[in-house]
Amino acid sequence: MSTITSELWQQCIDRLSEDLPVQQINMWIRPLQAELKAENHLILWAPNRFVMDMVAQQYKSKILEQAQILLERPDLQLGLQVGSVPSEQPVDMPAAATLSSKSGAVSSGVAPRVEPIADLAESDTGAKEFVSHINKKFNFDNFVEGKSNQLARAASQQVAQNPGVGYNPLFIYGGVGLGKTHLMQAVGNAILERSPDARVVYLHSERYVQQMVSSIKNNTIEEFKDFYRSV
Known part of the structure; x- marks a missing residue:
């Protein structure tokens, strides 16, 4: 291939x-x-x-x-x-x-296995390392801005500059293809660019629920909570 x-x-x-x-x-x-x-x-x-x-x-x-x-x-x-x-x-x-x-x-017609969005993965050395799954292609520089998303972009840039301070939480709503996912990942990339050691998670709500349910079934809810508290 x-x-x-x-x-x-x-x-x-x-x-x-x-x-x-x-x-x-x-x-x-x-x-x-x-x-x-x-x-x-x-x-x-x-x-x-x-x-x-x-x-x-x-x-x-x-x-x-x-x-x-x-x-x-x-x-x-x-x-x-x-x-x-x-x-x-x-x-x-x-x-x-x-x-x-x-x-x-x-x-x-068969859906592939759902990939983990964020997790603690085993590296080649056997050590635990943080995986955020942020797509580096999505940033503010290549975001296509229009009248419909100017406010969302400005708010996202504020979040990227002051994580956890302004617009916490930030909720973005809009139609398909208007840039919601792009902006969310751009925030993560901007934070990681300034602070490479920061722990940033890009997580779909479905994956979060799956992880929570799995942790309850496996009696690992404390590990689940500790992981997300560390982000």
Whole structure:
């Protein structure tokens, strides 16, 4: 398996940009990574389950349509998976290259395992290390600002500059593709940029509930509370 050329994937993004607003392209399409897997398959890797589900529901058919036209492969198949491309060695693809699926991908109708959002993970040395799962691609510099999200951006920047002081908590509400997730992760990235040792968690509410229920079942609720108190 290998990554497709960045030029090829960029061509697909450019085609999609003709029909989709730039906010949606930056929020949902650009964070994806493409991996060639087989003759007529390509996996699109999403940074988290939320992005994967949104792309599967709203953009998968559009991506597939443009890719089939671009690559001249009517039999092209497209799948989605959470994670990142295992190999970072790009290879050139012929005009009839593809976009693929992987076992457990959305296209199979079977949802993949929910990935942990934040946890204490074992490192190669066996030591416990903090994992925040903040996507470094999302920052204030590449956030597309408009009239609908100016206030949200300003408030988010205040939170990033003074964590736990202003707008605590900060609640952001808006429609799909307007930048809510981008702003939340931009706050985390800004904090980590100034304080690399800070403990920042990007956590979906569903994952939080799953962890809490699991800790109750396993009688580890104190560890659960200690973990989130340490953030």
